[in-house]
Structure formats: structure tokens, C-alpha cells
Amino acid sequence: MLINQDLAAFMASPVMIILGTRDDALVPEIARAVGAVVRREEGCVDLAVSEWQWSKTVANVRANGQLAVTFARPSDYVSYQVKGHATVASAAAEHVALARRYIESMASTLGELGLERRVVAPWLVERDLVTLCLSVQEIFVQTPGAKAGQLIEQFP
């Protein structure tokens, strides 16, 4: 299923990426990703994640695949959440390079908002990267306001 071009561009821009998963007992877990590649035609998003920092999240995806991802622009809180099923792959060279670029641009974006590099460093970690390949099933508006939580696209 095709992902809207504007949305794809938004997801690949310097936005904060947060991940939600759960274990077998339905206990949720939180993590951050350091970069996204959108494969529009396939309806897929690849996410670079540090397994060293977020081991429980990667284990949850390996176990059940259910994954929710919110992309939020720090300057104005414009946000979208995508949900679907994901698999874990080892990070290809392109994903390692992607994470590098993302960390650079994110640190400078947050720097413009007055956050020092030493403060944002713990959120932008590239140690032991893996790739989560998310097959998107639902897309929601998440920007704070009346439309928050509204479903904008659903793929069978």
C-alpha cells in the first residue's frame, strides 16, 4: 500500500521518533529510533534502533512484531503515529549511514531550540544498531488538538 508522499517526507525529516511495543504479558515498552527510511510503494518504514540501549523493545518486536511509532516535529509538535507489524533485521551499511545523518541533523535541530548537544546525546545513540522493518497498517494524526488520535489511513 502506498504511503502518502508528504507523510513519507515528514517521517524522513529531522523529527523525533518514539517506539511503543509490548511483551507477552502486554506490558508496554518505550524506545527511540535514530532515523527512518520510507519505502512508499511497499508501505514499509525501516527504523534504525540501538539494541544496546533499547534491548527490551527489540526483543518484543522479535517475539510478537506489534509496533507503534510516533514521529513528532519538536518545533511545533506536529505528530503522526503509524502502527503495524515489524521484523528485526541486522542494520545494513545504508542504515548505519542513515543513523549518522539523522543524529547530526536532529542534534542541530534541537540545538536551534536551545538544547545543548550534551543534553540530547543520550537520546541519539547508534551503538549496536538493528533495523526494524515496519509494515504499516494504520496512520493516525497525533498533533495535540481536536484531531489527535484520528485515523487518516488504514491498509488491509
Next chain:
Amino acid sequence: MTIRLRDLAACFEGVIPSIIATAAPDGMPNISYLSHVVLVDDERVALSNQFFSKTATNVRANPAAAVLLVDPRDGGQYRLDVIFEQTLDSGGLFEEMAIQLRATSTQVGIGEVMRLRGVDIYRVRGVQAVPSPTPRQEVSSREAGLQLMAAAAVARRVSEASDVGTIVDAVLDGLREAFSFKHAMLLLKESAGERLVTVGSRGYERSGIGSEVLVGEGIIGTAASERRPVRVSDMSRIRRFSSAVHASSDEENRTRTIALPGMPDAMSQVALPMIAHGVLRGVLFLESSQRLAFTREDEAALAVVALQAAAALALAEAEILEGPSSVPVVADQSVLTGRGFRVVHYAYDDSIFIDNEYLIKGVPGRLLMYLLRIHQREGRTEFTNREIRLSEDLRLPDIKDNLETRLLLLRRRLEEKAAPVQLLRTSRGRIRLEVAGRAVLEEATS
């Protein structure tokens, strides 16, 4: 090492957004940013619920959730393992969070969106630090109990002061010396109740004495209308409530309004209501260019200072009503040492201009004209508060509440403008007019 919630106080300041993850009964997770997480006690946190409706739905079916908190000083991340307990839509905690949300969201012009629907209480089962490649910084936190000692030191100073002016000074000097808070102002409510007027400040280029804030407007006005402290730890996204930072006396002369002082680069602000006998008397306001300059403990200590100052001020005003009754002896004053000066009074708003410089308006303006007229007529320079209060000429039924405050405002404003007429407080309930040169009094018609 076990991490206690209270060790994470900085994470609850709302500087870096927190995150919550939940899961629906079918297992699908949900991940969302949170605007406010509040520390309730060592075992519970409260989350504001404005619009993250999927989160609210999920925890009602599956109460297990994860919350990620971030320390704004070093970026350190902490994962809380939480269980949803209940939703509150009233009570002290709800009110406190609603006010905080309103005060900060009216600043950014999204008051409507940020209406608080409920406060969700979660029990915290565990706290873990998220691995970080950068070493955690040893951030020096102020020693607990220090604020209490500082508040006691200010209270001592205030207790020694006996009139409105010295009480205001005792509070502001005390904040600077005992707390090391360098930018502060004290505003008192007008008896009409719609406005707060600055009667003293420290740390600003201009004192701003006589400047006004509407009750309900901005952080200061919200603390007044809600009668609760309002604190902001990161102003970087909040528009300044006063754009009048570059005020000049030309501007004052044109608008007959004195601009509120303020720091152009303020990052933290706190406003404390001053209440005595159940009546709001004013607001104590502090600001800093540092993020997180005022902790929750600071806020509590400052709230005590503000309330004690309110009680002292109420007492000082009440005592004045029983001040000396004897009208001072008519002194033969020949104070024609300086050059003459012109005092123009505009009756419609009681504004006063001395040699074309705006001084003040309203009741303090009327008071000055009254004193100068008697001075011209009788040559008298000594006055009692009692005779002013009883004066038929002033026709001020409401003035008895805060005559001292208005006289203080007039006195400080005359001082600040280095006017050729000055007001001195000689003893309790008595004032003296010092006039350098002959005053030419004029009534302006327009």
C-alpha cells in the same frame, strides 16, 4: 541502586516532554508524548489527560503502562513501570494541574486546546535508568532544608518592618540575600480588584513602580485570579507576557502608562499569591534567565514568604486607621530654594505631569494634588494619614483600604523621577512634603 521518584524532581518540570506507552487488549501498542507528569508521592505520578484518548482507552482495558521521563539538565532517561489506578476530575491536585496548564497555554495562545479533562493517577512499580553512552553528570542540587532557612530569614526581616514601604523592601531584599534570587517584583492589588500595581522591584534596569498587570493576565495575573502559585521552568516556547521591555519615559509621557519591568531572556518564572484574611492583597513575582531556576521546594518556601508578607501588609494598613489624630502644627515654611516647577493635573484620569514628565495617575495623582494645594494654601508640610483619609475634598470612599499603599506608590514614583517634590514618611501615620522651589499648579482641561 534503587532510584526513588523524588530523586527525579527535575524530570517533572515539564521542560523535556515525557512519553507514555500503552497496549490495547489485542496487543497493539500506542506511543504518545505527554505534556505534564506530576510527582504525587514516592509511589504515584499524575498525568494530565487533555487529548491522548487512545492512551486513556487502553489503560482502562489494560492498566499496565510505561512512562519515559527525561532529566533536562543532562538528558538522562528514566523508565517508569506504572499501573493505572484512577482518574480525578476535581480536587486539589486536579485544580493545581488545571491552573498550571491554563497559565502556560494562554501564553502560547492555545488556551482552548489545553483544557484539562482529567488527571490520571498511576502507581509506580519500578524506576530504571535507560542505558546511556555518556556518563551521567553530577548535577549539584541545592541542599534540602536550605529553602526553609532562607524563608525564615526573610520572615524575620519582614517581622521587623512596620509600614508598607519597609515591608516591601524587607521581602525584596530578603529574597536577594537569603535566596540569591536577583530579579523580583512585588505587586499589590488595587481596591477595585481588577489590577495589580508594582510597588517595588529588584534587579531591573527600571523599577517599574506604578506599572500595572490585569488580574487574570499572564503568569502574574493568573496567580492572582486563581490564588495559587504559578511556576514555569522553561519559557523558551512561551511568549513574554509583556512586550514593553524597551520602555522609555517618552513612551510613558505619551501613553500615561508605566511599563512592567521584565527580563527579555527570562527562562524561569514563578508568581506567588499574597493572601491575608482570605483576601488577595497582591502577587510576589520572581524570574531568572536560567532554566529550572525555581524548584518545587523553592516555590513552597516562596509561597510562605508571600503569605507572611500579605499578613504583615494587612496589619500595617489596619494600624494606619488608628494613627495619630492631631493635625500637625502649621509650620511657617519658606521652601523657595529651588527654581519653580509646573504641576499639571488632568482631572479625567487624575494623571499628573511635573515639568512635562508623566508622574502617575489615579488615586496617587489625586493625593499629590491634594497635598500640594494644602501646602500652597497653608504653608503646611506635615500631614497625617488620618486627615487624608477623612478629607472631604478627596471624596474617596474606598481609599481607607490601602491608603498606605497609594502613598508608597506616590513616594517611590516621586523618588524615581527625582521630582522637585518628595514625600517622606516621618513616623507611623505621618508624612512630610518636601518641596524644592515654588510649585505652579495647573488644571488641564483636556
